[in-house]
Amino acid sequence: MERDAMNWIAGEWAGKPVLASSDPSNGETLGRFVSSNTQDADAAVSAARHTFDHTTWAQDARRRQDVLLRWAQALELSVEPLAELLTHENGKTIGQARGEMRAAISEVRYYAGLARHIAGHVIEPEPGTISTMLREAAGVAAIIVPWNAPAVLLVRSLAPALAAGCTAIVKPAAQTSLITAAMIRCLDQPALPAGAVNLLLENGAEAAARLVESADVDVISFTGSTEVGKRIMRAAADSMKRLSLELGGxxxxxxxxxxxxxxxxxxxxxxxxxxxxxxxxxxxxxxxHVSKADQMRDELVKALASLKVGPGIDPASDIGALIDAASRDAVQTTVERACDLADRVLLRGTSSGPGAFLSPTLVEHGEPHAFFCQDEIFGPFVTLETFVTEKEAVEKANNTVFGLSASVWTHDSARAFRIARALRDGTVWINDHNRLFAEAETGGYRQSGLGRLHGYDALADFTEIKHICVGAGVLEGIEVLGS
Known part of the structure; x- marks a missing residue:
């Protein structure tokens, strides 16, 4: 599989790959990618704008479905080399990478199915007046993809955007440029109009900032940190873009x-x-619950300590490398600070090299306002807290600025649903955690974001509703009743 990655603008692969992408498990260079600038961003926006405004792409649902189905087929034919590239570039275990690729392919097929059913509705609000509500493509969508799950998080924005009839510019994280480019290369097919999908690679945010500011971009779909999401909201305010933001948790x-x-x-x-x-x-x-605290301490320490940390490509590894050494060092510094402040350190993680490895840490703390109980620490760090009553459990769980997801563990089905309804989170699992499906919407409350991705409602992030009103009148001889 070709490793070096170029930009894809107006149907042409262009640019000189000069920036290195490395394997975080050993630091080896995997390939190189293009360094984009504002001129590249402007060219990508212009291409996407032209295709949206001057072709029938947005009206041709059958073509869009065909493009998505062909993309899924091309991805499936390359699933194993793509999974291996994902593992090498991201650091995650090969089992997780294979699962992510399978989920991404499934999601492309899901939105291919929906492409031919972007339904509106018709009403007659008064005699002889016909109001038609059409759900139309919003326009040009800029999709900013993070590095942690770059395959499925690319698809869960790009697939509904294309299904809805948008054109798109994809801007991946620098750390996973190669896997994103490899997946986009599978989209390079005759049925896709030049400029319908464009790819910008960069190490930094110059091109991304241009996309956010551009008046010719109608939608920003971003997955990443709450801090960056807030910056995007501020920068997009001038042009009043539609925002689809899945942020921290x-x-x-x-x-x-x-x-x-x-x-x-x-x-x-x-x-x-x-x-x-x-x-x-x-x-x-x-x-x-306080009655199970002693047992949870023992069992959770045992479970975390038993997980094997090692190169993701090794099938025996349970935990791979973090995305890069700089991130590992930053997480480790934060974890050490948390360990200094926590009531109890039940398991202290350690780093190992030459890769960006970090083993899990578990601390116990009684004060939920502590920074490490509130801030998202993006690494293998877990806190243990206790509660006595349902009310206390819900109050502690809701004591956060985030609201992305939670889980409830109980055999009492009434309690499970009662607690799930009381939690201010976009997703609540019962006796499970991290179960995500193409068919089920995900997204957050509060500072975990805006909008929903996955599921049918993801189309709402990439569409507008247009009301077309026609005064058709009534047949001669039909009495129109007064109010």
């Missing part, structure tokens, strides 16, 4: 007294360390 797992702690502790450990803890829905806070 601090997911709580509420474990009640009827739970089998020994059985669920290994599942919580894996939920906390998925992508080396670099997933926005990863389990961050374990809230356990």
């Amino acid at each position: 601090k997911s709580c797992c509420l474990v009640f007294e009827d739970s089998d702690v020994k059985a669920i502790a290994p599942r919580l450990a894996r939920a906390a360390t998925i992508i080396s803890g670099q997933q926005c829905t990863a389990a961050r806070r374990i809230l356990v």
Whole structure:
């Protein structure tokens, strides 16, 4: 599989790959990618704008479905080399990479199915007046993709954008430029009009900032940190863009007294360390009923300590490298500060080299306002807290600026639903964690973002509703009743 990556603008691959992309498990260079600037961004926007305004792409649902189905087929034919590239460039385990590629392909097919059913509705609000509501493509969509799950997070924005009839510019994170370019190369097909999809690569944010500011970009779909999401909102205010933002999280797992702690502790450990803890829905806070606290301490320490840290390409590894050494060092510094302040350090993580490896840390703390109970620490770091009543559990779980996801662990079905309804989170799992589906919308409350991706409602992030009103009148001889 070709490793070096270029920009794709107006149907042409262009630019000289000069920036290195490295394997975080060993520092080896995997390939090189283009360094884009504002001129490249302007060219990509112009291409996307022209295709949207001057072709029938937005009206041709059958063509869009065909493009998406062909993309899914091309991805499937290359699934194993793509998964291996994802593991090498991102650091995650090969099992997680294969699962991510399968999920991405499934999601492309899901939106291919929806492409031919972007339904509106018609009403007659008064006699002889026909109001038609059409759901139309919003225009040009700029899709800014993070590095933690670059395959599925590319697809969950780009697939609904294309299904809805938008044209797009994709701007991936620098650390995962190669896998994103490889997936976009699978889209290079005759049925796709030149300029319908464009790719900009960069190390930095010059091109991305141009996309956010451009008056010719109608939608920004961004997945990443809350801090960057806020900056995007401010920069996009001038042009009043539609914003689709999935931002940070601090997911709580509420474990009640009827739970089998020994059985669920290994599942919580894996939920906390998925992508080396670099997933926005990863389990961050374990809230356990006080009667099960001693057992949870023992079992969770045992489960976390048993996870093998090593190169993601090794099938025996449970936790791969963090995305790069700089991120690993920043996370480790924050974790050490948390360990200094926590009531108890139950398991202290350590780093190892030459790769960007960091083993899990578990601390126990009684004060939920502590920074490490509130801030999203993007690595294998978990806090343990206790509660006595349902009310206390919900109050602690909701005591956060985030609202992305949570889980409830209990055999009492009424309690499970009662607690789930009380939690201010976009997704709540019952006796499970990190179950995500193409068919089920995800997104956050509060500072975890705006809009929803996955599912049918993802189309709303890339469409506008147009009301067309016609005064058709009524047949001669039909009496129009007065009010």
